[in-house]
Amino acid sequence: MTITNNTGSDLAAVETITVVIDGVAVEVPKGTLAIRAAELIGTEIPRFCDHPLLDPVAACRACLIEVEGMPKPQPACAQVVSDGMVIRTQNSSPVAAEAQAGVMEFLLLNHPLDCPVCDKGGECPLQNQAMSIGRPESRFTEEKRTFEKPINVSAQILLDRERCVSCARCTRFADQIAGDAFIDLLERGAKQQVGTADDQPFDSYFSGNTVQICPVGALTSAAYRFRSRPFDLVSVPTTCEHCASGCSLRTDYRRGVVTRRLAWDDPEVNEEWNCDKGRFAFQYQTEGRISAPMIRENGELRVASWPEALGAAAEGLRQAGTAVGVLVGGRATVEDAYAYQRFARVALGSDHLDFRVRANSDEEAAFLKSAVAGAPVRTTYADLESAPAVLLVAFEPEDESPIVFLRLRKASAARTAVLSISATATRGLEKMNGTWIPAAPGTEAAAIGSLDASVLDQLRQPGAVILVGERIASIAGGASAVQALAASTGAALSWVPRRAGERGALDAGALAGLLPLGRPLTDSTARSEVAAVWGVSADSLPKQVGLSGEKLLLAAKSRTIRAIIAGGVDLGDFADPALAREAFESTGFVLSLENHHSSVTEIADVVLPVAVVTEKSGTFINWEGRPRPFGEVLRDALMMSDAAVLGLIAQSLGANVGASDVPALRRQMASIGAWQGARESAPSVAPAVAAGGVALATWRYLLDAGSMQDDEPHLAATARPATAIVSAATAASLGHPAEVTISGPAGAIALPLEVGTVVDNAVVLPMNSAGCVVARDLGAGYGEQVSLRAGGSA
């Protein structure tokens, strides 16, 4: 990291002071809170309202300590220590111990004695504290305060008000961290309680965090409620597979079944938070799994033995020769993606590779090859937090990378100016105190070309960052303009893909023309380096850049590509699902490595079951380029990883692709190492101009119809409903109807109309939500023309 004047103050030597806690002198940074200072000497002062990532409130009073020179006990969670301060905790001060015990007695006064049926029992700070300093028998003989048992603050989050100790962690989280103040403290005094407005539930993308930080069992999730006892669970550290934020998680399972997932503490990445998709969407791992290999016979899939299925797969591929397209879906680990491309290049001699099962373009491929593939970690979450300005292009962080959103929100509260070139100013942008730079959908490149001098000045500040999302691929000239902007301003440029596997697949080289870690396929040195590690001759590797993107599908449609291997691919995810279906149906042979039946297994000739994340180890590379390795959760699972299955197919083909276990794959990638040679040059595509008519702005909302969210009804109920969002002027031109019909080449969708901050003559739609599957139903993509009319009969 470059040290600049701008961030110099952060990196300057930390001024420390010395405090004495229970007779132990400890040196701490100036401004440290007593409760944190005590932790440094291993003393845990009781706390309920305190949370290191929330502003102190000193409300629960559980942490009272004695501070020399102060007449009254002080709350350690709010007491900033000063040099020479003498502090006595419960361990050395009878006053502190007695004060803490008194508060505990008060806290338990109205708390129900329902620990045996409470989800928190066994991992409950209140229970633990009651065990250590609570009275064996209550002195309170009056009536306890009672409330109606749990109420839904959302479809997912339940609130048992009797258990609440009014610590306000949940409401402070909702307000300070998520920016979704849909829960708040209601009433006052002994009647004080957490609640929602009459007509607005706590539908926050981050609501599950409140369950995790609740220090009692007041908040529970519908998904986990009464599912298990914490002491029956086995916990494993994992990485979230849902997006490229790269959250550390803790996955808890019991008897071979995952019961819940929690955000794990990783200060450099997700701090202590995660999103509700990462927390709650995991039923897909167990529900509806493909458990055995299958072969299509007389048009129907039937179960086959592994040897038979592997034989059929090998035979199908053998017949296609080198004309095989390999498509790696967005959930692949870097090891699996690496195995796919090695299999393609070594076992098949094919370079027809792509991991971009979504809208893509050659321009995007050139951008990724020139600026992203195999690059070391450059811009980090911490850099976002200290950046003077962050420009978002074709990127909606709250939906597409929620932890990036949380960090930008935190940054914006302190110093960072967030700017967004977009067709719409979303509530997410508002929560980041962001500045909206309007651009009709698809014309972002032109907007970059005409940015105000003041914006350019902001980007010229040391530490400024540009973040682009996956939609940059849908914007002609977008990637070219962004790269040029970064070059001219000196701002750092990061690509934030949406899916967890994309950056890893790019680094692994699962793209035509791109060998592992950024190596151009056409570079002989690059080919030699890779071939050496693979133990093959460089000449045996493909020399011609293969097909990717739409060209690959068209070639399959015309049977130039004679077979397709699809690893975790859904046809609906392609920009043109109809073309994808034709391609898969036309090509000679389709091999699907899958864990669920899908639009691809409907067509596939051979289906081989593969492991989900809990059944294998692996690594996701997050948007920073930071490896996020994880281990197997369910060790008894019989499922093989994609890499292992590919290894078996290679054996059936008689090809030697080397070892396919995760350590070996990691070693290979490390041996290949970073690319020092020339990279592909940046693309140079002219900016698109607005085409007139109504342009479509669309992206995937965080909670939507994605198949990895299947079988989670409570989560789905908190998703944002599909609406068509237009500007006030556009709504007026339609006559302010309650519903509108949006039409495209493939058909029409009727949705409720919502007025938002949107450029005129554009409509914002969720890309893949219940009742609005844009690619399938409209046949139009981001920035393309659609028509709008009042009324709902689609």
Place this chain on the structure above:
Amino acid sequence: MAISEATREQMQQLAARYPQPRSALLPMLHLVQSAEGEVTTDGIEACADVLSITPAEVKAVSTFYTMYKRKPVGKHHIGVCINTLCGLLGGDAVYDALSERLGVGHDQPTADGEFWLERIECQAACTHAPVMTVDWEFMDDVTPTSAVDIVDRLARGEQVASTRGPVIRDFRATEHTLAFPLDGLADEGNPVDAKMLAGLAVAKERGMSAPTSTQEG
């Protein structure tokens, strides 16, 4: 009931009174009560909309303060101070008499929507105990009989004047005053009564006065 454009306009005026608009929330909720007779869900949403905060945040505020009611208050709000001094000096008996007369208990409206009865806390009029309020205007030094008589007269639609304030209007009118206090009634009645002048009277009677200059002292 939906909040009218006129009321929204007044909400904007209130918001403009302060360096930061949210400061207007308490007066705005009084305005909601003047328009709606209670704090309604629509009123909460209108406040949230005008101030760009969430309805939960408005509800959090509205449920914190006891003057905001979540049921229709009716025509007149009747308060009886039952804090120690007023209560023990006779407020308890006044409350019991009114509760019997109105047939309702604490914080409840009468079935006919005419009255709301509330045991209120100290009204800052202890010198005038026992204290009753009608639409928050003072009715000082009441007895069970006089309190019931006040309610009877109000029920009959007769004019009733506050002991230290204007002629009684109704609950909504007072709530409007709390949002927009220039109600033109500052000149009505003479609220400075004998108890407020008690010390001055004794001083005059006994020839006492404060020195107005240092020399005299």
Place this chain on the structure above:
Amino acid sequence: MTLTPIITEFWDDPTLYTLDGYRAHGGYRALASALKQDPDAIISTIKDSGLRGRGGAGFPTGMKWSFVPQNDGKPHYLVVNADESEPGACKDIPMMIANPHALVEGVIISAFAIRANHAFIYIRGEVPEAIRRVANAIEQARAAGLIGTNILGSGFDLDVVAHSGAGAYICGEETALLDSLEGYRGQPRLKPPFPAVAGLYASPTVINNVETITNIPYIIDRGVDWFRQFGTEKSPGFKVFAVSGHVNRPGIYEAPLGITMRELLDYAGGMRDGRPVKFWLPGGSSVPMLTADHLDIPMTYEDMAAAGTMLGTGTPMLFDDTVSVVKAVTRWLEFYKHESCGKCTPCREGTYWITGVLEKFEHGHGSEAEVDTLVNLCGQIAGRSFCALGDAAATPYPAALKYFRDEFIAATTTSADEQFDPVASYVFAGAVAR
């Protein structure tokens, strides 16, 4: 000690609440002179006067003003605490009704001194008469050029807003008042930062009581020496005492600090029917009660503290021997329970618990052990709650127990109403004791 009507001197003029009426008695003379002074000089004058806050805590006003950082580039705010809600306190509301311009003049001078261009008078919502009279006075002052831009040609600009509360005793706590004034739940804030540094809208803010601010024009007009001839070294000045309870002439009595309760009681016509004082509280329910043995202690901050109580709001409540102290204390605790904001555990849960036990006593139930448990519970609140409301709630019971332990023990078997016929304590004619 004699009565000294100063603030109350012209209250019998029915036009006093108008601008003309106030001016006829010398009103706004102090403002004209203040605006010609250096603001720092005014702060010095108030410091030298020794004026102490009249809201209950008695903090030196000039010192509070001097904590405001100057030339910090931030807006400054003056906030008047007119949320008079302390049981027994009834002096600010009469001042605002009888002589609102004195408050407004004090506001303008004080704002000028601390360099505030915005002042707010936060008046409890339950008293519309006070709100309309203060708002009316502000409007008249504005029309006369005393509020607005370039006041009296001084170059000083000031806007004053009369703001209505909505029913929450806790908003008398200054930081809770600020949260309330910002449109939030009135829950107290963490200190530091103190309001003088980060108060309203996180800017330097002075919060003063109505009576405190009303004193300012008199001090500016008549000088420090004049002011200090009243009261004592540590408690200079005069006080608007509001005497209530079983006295023959309850009402407002203005006298120098240092006057005794016995003297005030004499002016108030003595106890009704010549009955003895059973207990009395010098300034609100939040200060410990005293008995007839304490009638000769000077009513100053320091003497009251020495007697184990506080001057508080300086609004004595006197109860005669018809009153059940158990019932009185229970009612106060019910008040604190009702008004506890809910933020901190000791106050929220402690008032809930203590009130429940006291209600048992009031009805003749409970045990002697519980009489002592309550003392312990009060100790678990006092000094450990977030703000002074908890401390206040923990005050009445131990203070009462000190003098009336037998009555509480008797209450565990005999209800308060059986011990003391409630009708006997009623003040209206026609109430017949059993």
